[in-house]
Amino acid sequence: MSTLIFATNNQNKVTEVRSILNQKFNILSLKEAGIDIDIPEPYDTLEDNAREKARVVHQLTNQNCFSEDTGLEVETLNGEPGVKSARYAGDSRSFEDNIDKLLANLKGRENRKAQFRTVICIIIDGQEKIFDGICKGSIIAARRGSAGFGYDSIFIPDGSSKTFAEMTMEEKNYFSHRKKAIEKLTVFLS
Numbered sequence: 001m002s003t004l005i006f007a008t009n010n011q012n013k014v015t016e017v018r019s020i021l022n023q024k025f026n027i028l029s030l031k032e033a034g035i036d037i038d039i040p041e042p043y044d045t046l047e048d049n050a051r052e053k054a055r056v057v058h059q060l061t062n063q064n065c066f067s068e069d070t071g072l073e074v075e076t077l078n079g080e081p082g083v084k085s086a087r088y089a090g091d092s093r094s095f096e097d098n099i100d101k102l103l104a105n106l107k108g109r110e111n112r113k114a115q116f117r118t119v120i121c122i123i124i125d126g127q128e129k130i131f132d133g134i135c136k137g138s139i140i141a142a143r144r145g146s147a148g149f150g151y152d153s154i155f156i157p158d159g160s161s162k163t164f165a166e167m168t169m170e171e172k173n174y175f176s177h178r179k180k181a182i183e184k185l186t187v188f189l190s
Contacts, residue, residue, distance in 0.1 A: 002026065002189075004122075005033045007053040007067035012149040013178070019169050020182045025189070035060060039067075046071050046083055047130060050121035058123040066122040066185065070178065072151050074102070074139060076111040085151070095150050099143065103154065112138040114155065116177040120185050129188060133180025148172065 003026040006014055014029045021027060030037070039056050041049040046069040053067035071082040081088035081102065089097035106112065113136070120131045136158045143153040145165025152164035157175035164172050173179045 002064070003028060004124075005030070005035075005057055005061060005063055005065040007039060007057040007065055009038065010149075013068070016169070016173075016176070016178055017182060020173055020176075020179050021186065024186065030057070033057075033061065033063075041069065041083070041086075044083060046117060046119040046132075047121075049083065050119045050130070051128070054121040054123050054128070064122075064124045066120055066124075068118055068120045068178065068181065070116060070118040072102075072155065073115050073117055074106070075113040076109050077102075077105055080105070099151060099154055102139065102151070103141065106139060106141075112140070114139050116151075116155065118177045118181040120181045122185060122188070124189070131181045131184035131188070133177040133182070133184065135175050135177035135180070137175075 005028050006017060007030060008014060009030050011029065014027065018027050035057065039053045041052070043049045043052060049069040050067050054065055057065040057067065071085045073079045073082050081098065085098070086093050089101040115134050115136045118133045122129050137156050139154050140156060140163065144163045145153050147167065148165040154163065156163050160175065
């Protein structure tokens with residue numbers, strides 16, 4: 001089984017990716033690979049931030065690795081929070097504060113259309129590739145559900161009446177932006 005280092009410290013993302021790949025690959029988090037760093041995300045695009053994280057890990061380890069950057073893009077807010085999704089309300093990375101800020105910014109607005117977009121960058125055998133996945137949906141006015149992480153409690157994907165936070169992992173993976181990007185990655189690796 002091939003090993004890939006996943007350039008993240010977010011255990012929720014590691015769990016989600018492992019559930020999608022179904023043991024086709026041995027996925028190591030940064031911590032499991034013995035890498036104790038927080039890789040900056042200094043760029044204005046998901047693509048550039050994903051590339052940066054993959055390149056840093058590849059330079060440190062010279063091993064096959066991948067990274068991802070995900071943003072919630074709200075139509076009426078011109079794509080905010082977007083690339084700043086994790087730090088929307090400040091550098092503390094508090095998703096409770098991020099959700100509060102987003103809901104306040106949407107107060108009184110009728111258009112609640114949004115999408116999650118994931119960009120994955122893999123460096124394998126020295127070759128770099130980019131894949132993306134999008135899940136369209138809408139933002140509700142109040143939190144619902146306790147599963148998931150990030151903005152999951154206020155996002156309902158098109159075709160569902162549940163928020164991501166009300167879904168099982170299997171249900172979420174049916175709609176998931178991350179799953180769509182990972183499926184493209186898996187096809188490439190096959």
